[in-house]
Amino acid sequence: MRAISQSTGVVGLVLNDLPLALKAGNIPERTDANGNKISVVKELENLLIQHLKNRGETADAVEADCADGVLDGGVYKGRPLNGIWATAPYLHNGSVPNLYELMKKPEQRVTEFWVGNREFDPIHVGFDTTTGLSKFNVNGSDGKIMPGNSNRGHSYGTNLNEEQKWQVIEYMKTL
Numbered sequence: 162m163r164a165i166s167q168s169t170g171v172v173g174l175v176l177n178d179l180p181l182a183l184k185a186g187n188i189p190e191r192t193d194a195n196g197n198k199i200s201v202v203k204e205l206e207n208l209l210i211q212h213l214k215n216r217g218e219t220a221d222a223v224e225a226d227c228a229d230g231v232l233d234g235g236v237y238k239g240r241p242l243n244g245i246w247a248t249a250p251y252l253h254n255g256s257v258p259n260l261y262e263l264m265k266k267p268e269q270r271v272t273e274f275w276v277g278n279r280e281f282d283p284i285h286v287g288f289d290t291t292t293g294l295s296k297f298n299v300n301g302s303d304g305k306i307m308p309g310n311s312n313r314g315h316s317y318g319t320n321l322n323e324e325q326k327w328q329v330i331e332y333m334k335t336l
């Protein structure tokens with residue numbers, strides 16, 4: 162599982178579309194102890210294929226697996242959401258400032274916000290992002306997503322209507 166621990170950002174996106182997720186990870190290769198270059202994408206692909214083969218399953222099964230909480234290899238589980246209200250910004254790289262933004266379609270999420278403010282925003286559930294200590298930018302000066310700063314992925318629940326989204330947020334406040 163060495164490659165997995167080095168590339169959790171990639172694997173976290175795997176569940177919907179493996180090839181796209183691997184590209185999105187933008188971690189093309191690593192160097193092993195002997196100085197040999199190894200394709201991380203290939204390594205991950207192999208691990209996942211092996212994982213699915215071992216279980217005699219197809220890619221669709223991984224998503225179902227995640228839902229029942231017994232995922233046992235190849236990809237990682239999202240952490241339990243207990244106390245999620247207190248841990249903004251969200252996702253593994255802190256690229257989503259609050260729970261309301263997480264419920265938005267990935268391409269509609271805010272791409273620039275302040276971090277480091279202790280003022281809690283109980284409506285959107287996160288910290289006030291209008292001022293802070295430093296700015297988080299998803300995009301670089303070329304307007305493209307910076308490697309490691311992507312706020313894409315995790316589109317679960319983003320097709321709900323506004324009322325349903327607020328209901329999910331209200332529920333998450335209770336965890």
Ligand code: HEM
Nearest residue numbers: 173176224227228237238239245250251252253317318329
């Ligand atoms: C409406 C349904 C869902 C809601 C409200 C939800 C909520 C969340 C929240 C709030 C986080 C952020 C955790 C954090 O930053 O510490 C998260 C992360 C995550 N969730 Fe979900 N989730 C949903 C569905 C799913 C499903 C169906 C899966 C798997 C098939 C999943 C897998 C993950 C993973 C892997 C992460 C970690 C992503 C990362 O850190 O980049 N989620 N989820």
